Structure formats: C-alpha cells, structure tokens
Amino acid sequence: MPRLSLIVATYNRAEQLLTTLWSVAAQTAPAAEWECVVVDNNSTDDTAARFEEFLSAHPGLPLRRVSETRQGLSWARNRGIAETTGDIVAIIDDDERIVPEFIAAYIAFFDAHPSVASAGGPIVAEYPAGRPAWMSRYTERPIANPIDLGPTPRPFPRGRIPGGGNMALRRTALGRYGAFDPQLGRRGARLLGGEESDLFARLRRGGEQCWYVPGAVMYHIIPPSKLTRxxxxxxxxxxxxxxxxxxxxxxxxxxxxxxxxxxxxxxxxxxxxxxxxxxxxxxxxxxxxxxxxxxxxxxxxx
CATH class of the missing domain: 1.10.287 (Helix Hairpins)
Structure with a gap:
C-alpha cells in the first residue's frame, strides 16, 4: 500500500496538466511509496486522450485517472480522497509543477512529526510572460497565493493556511473532520473558493496542528489570461x-x-x-x- 496519495483535480486544462504530470513523473521517492490519481471533472477538451498518451509513455508510473461527474473542485478532490489509500493525502492543482523532492519531503515530514495532522509547502509564482508592473504583494495573493515561511519547518502562523494547490493531510484527520464542503470551491468556470479555509478552520477548532514543509516546493504557473482586468x-x-x-x-x-x-x-x-x-x-x-x-x-x- 502506498505511503502517500497525490491527488490532481483537472477541468479542461489538458496542456497544463501535462506540465504537472511531467513533474510528478520526476519524483525521487520510490514508486512503491506513492500513487497519483488524476480526477477528471467533466473535461470537454482532449484531457482523457492526452492523459492516456502520457500514461503509455510512462508505464511504470503509479498513475491513474478517474472521473467525477458532479461539477466542482470540492467534489473532485473528495472523489480523489475516496479513490486512494495512502495514509498521507497530498493535493495539488493542474496548473503547477512540483520539485522532484516534493513527495519525499512530505513523507519524511509526517514520519518525523507523528502528532501533526496537516501541512503545506512553499508556493512560488511563475509568470511566463513576466510579472505585471501593477501587481503588488497584496494583489498577487488572490492570483498566485505565494507562500514562503523560510528554510525550516515551523507551524503556520495564526491566520495563515496552506495554499490549495500545495497541501497534505493525514487520512485519519480527514476521517475525523471531514473533507471539502461541496458548497464551496471552483465549479467549472465559476471562480468560487473558500473550501480550503473551511477545512483548515475545522482542523484548527479541533486543536490540530498545521506545519510548513520547506522542501515541498510548488511552482504556480500564471498565464497571461489570469492577468487581465x-x-x-x-x-x-x-x-x-x-x-x-x-x-x-x-x-x-x-x-x-x-x-x-x-x-x-x-x-x-x-x-x-x-x-x-x-x-x-x-x-x-x-x-x-x-x-x-x-x-x-x-x-x-x-
């Protein structure tokens, strides 16, 4: 049984998803220690075909695709949780790439901190067309949500939580507090959110710890289409x-x-x-x- 289950929900981002999957394929953690499940949330582009091409080119990769017909990011992530078995559940998005040590960093952290229920890593914003001059650290937050809390593991400060595209939780914590509320989160092209804040608020009320893992680095790729007025x-x-x-x-x-x-x-x-x-x-x-x-x-x- 895998130690860590990596979940990637996707919706009509076939090209971006491939970038994410290439970074998953480059993981240094032994393949026997993890699995990756891509949850296709009613994509109407060529996501399914592109995924199968990628899988055929990487036959030894512990990777599979499932479908979730109920539209919404929360439904898709919950389906991924239900489809996997790892004691650790890590969640990323389909518009990013993770460093090769990403999975190994989370496994090592949870092994070293048995009382910690959840964690998150650095998020580095990446702008292929350049960072716009109008952007400040305040207006960057809703677009890219960069996170850098330094080079050493530490609890997240009060009022801060992991980014939605870079978080990990013990499966036991999800069983105790529940997963994502389908009333919240993206639904197709509707830019709703709040599902991560809701989940981590429940964990906090339960007295659970959430830590920052500096080795689990994620690069959030921001295309020009997300920089328009x-x-x-x-x-x-x-x-x-x-x-x-x-x-x-x-x-x-x-x-x-x-x-x-x-x-x-x-x-x-x-x-x-x-x-x-x-x-x-x-x-x-x-x-x-x-x-x-x-x-x-x-x-x-x-």
Whole structure:
C-alpha cells in the first residue's frame, strides 16, 4: 500500500496538466511509496486522450485517472480522497509543477512529526510572460497565493493556511473532520473558493496542528489570461461571494462585515502610501481588488 496519495483535480486544462504530470513523473521517492490519481471533472477538451498518451509513455508510473461527474473542485478532490489509500493525502492543482523532492519531503515530514495532522509547502509564482508592473504583494495573493515561511519547518502562523494547490493531510484527520464542503470551491468556470479555509478552520477548532514543509516546493504557473482586468475582477468578486457563503454557514456575517470595514481602512492607507511613492497603478489595482471583493459580498457568483 502506498505511503502517500497525490491527488490532481483537472477541468479542461489538458496542456497544463501535462506540465504537472511531467513533474510528478520526476519524483525521487520510490514508486512503491506513492500513487497519483488524476480526477477528471467533466473535461470537454482532449484531457482523457492526452492523459492516456502520457500514461503509455510512462508505464511504470503509479498513475491513474478517474472521473467525477458532479461539477466542482470540492467534489473532485473528495472523489480523489475516496479513490486512494495512502495514509498521507497530498493535493495539488493542474496548473503547477512540483520539485522532484516534493513527495519525499512530505513523507519524511509526517514520519518525523507523528502528532501533526496537516501541512503545506512553499508556493512560488511563475509568470511566463513576466510579472505585471501593477501587481503588488497584496494583489498577487488572490492570483498566485505565494507562500514562503523560510528554510525550516515551523507551524503556520495564526491566520495563515496552506495554499490549495500545495497541501497534505493525514487520512485519519480527514476521517475525523471531514473533507471539502461541496458548497464551496471552483465549479467549472465559476471562480468560487473558500473550501480550503473551511477545512483548515475545522482542523484548527479541533486543536490540530498545521506545519510548513520547506522542501515541498510548488511552482504556480500564471498565464497571461489570469492577468487581465476582466479575470481579476471576476476572481476578486467571487472571493467575496465565497467569503459570504462561508460566513453564512458558520454564522459569522457580522464578523465578516466588521472585518471588511477594517480591510477597507488598511487598503486606503496602503494605497495612499503607493501614491505618495509614485506607484499609482499599484494603488489603483489594490483599491480595485477591495471594491470587487466587497461587491461580491453583496452579489451572486459569476
């Protein structure tokens, strides 16, 4: 039985998925210690055919594909969890590549920390067409969610959680606290989220630890299509929708709006600082982000 099960949910990203799979094929961990399951969530492109071509070229790879017809990232990830057997469940996305030591780093970490229920690794944003000048570390978060907590393992700081495309959990923790809530997360082209925050909030309320694993590095590949004004607006607006959905589930709507007011104060202060130092475009996009998130708190998903 494999030690670690790697899950990759995919939807209409055949070309990007191949980049991810090449990085999976390059893992240094012995093949007997892990498995990788690709969950095809109703793709209408040539994902199935491209996957089979890749699998034929790598006959010794512990890799297989399953289908999940219920549309949504949470449904797909939950299907992957149900289809696998490893004591450790690692989850990545189909628009990234992982370093060769990725799986080995998670196995070694959980072996060395038997009381830790979950973990996450560094996320490095990669911009094939270049990082846009308007982007600040604040407006980069919803697009790429870069994470770097240093060179040594440590607990995640309060208020921080692993990125959705680079996280690992003990299967026992998923059995105890449940997996991903299908009310949250991407659904086809709808840019909803919040499913990771919901899961890690349940773990935190249960007193479980979540640690940072520096050796489990993931590169998040950001294409030019994710750097347009239209995509950014939709993404940020749906962050607001997702936050409102989570707050309604948890009964935290008053806390949500109080927090949003505080974030507006911080946003305007940071934007003013950018303007005073000549970085007007960064200020404008930062205010744009906050405005769209607030709009999402008041509207429905797109």
């Amino acid at each position: 239209g995509y950014f607006d939709r993404l940020c607006r749906n962050i607001g929708v997702s936050q409102r959905t989570r707050a309604a589930i948890d009964g935290g709507l008053l806390r949500l709006w109080t927090g949003e007011a505080a974030k507006w104060c911080a946003t305007l202060g940071i934007a003013l600082g950018y303007c005073l130092t000549g970085r007007v475009r960064r200020a404008a996009w930062l205010v744009r982000m906050r405005r769209q998130i607030t709009a999402g708190l008041l509207t429905s998903a797109e």
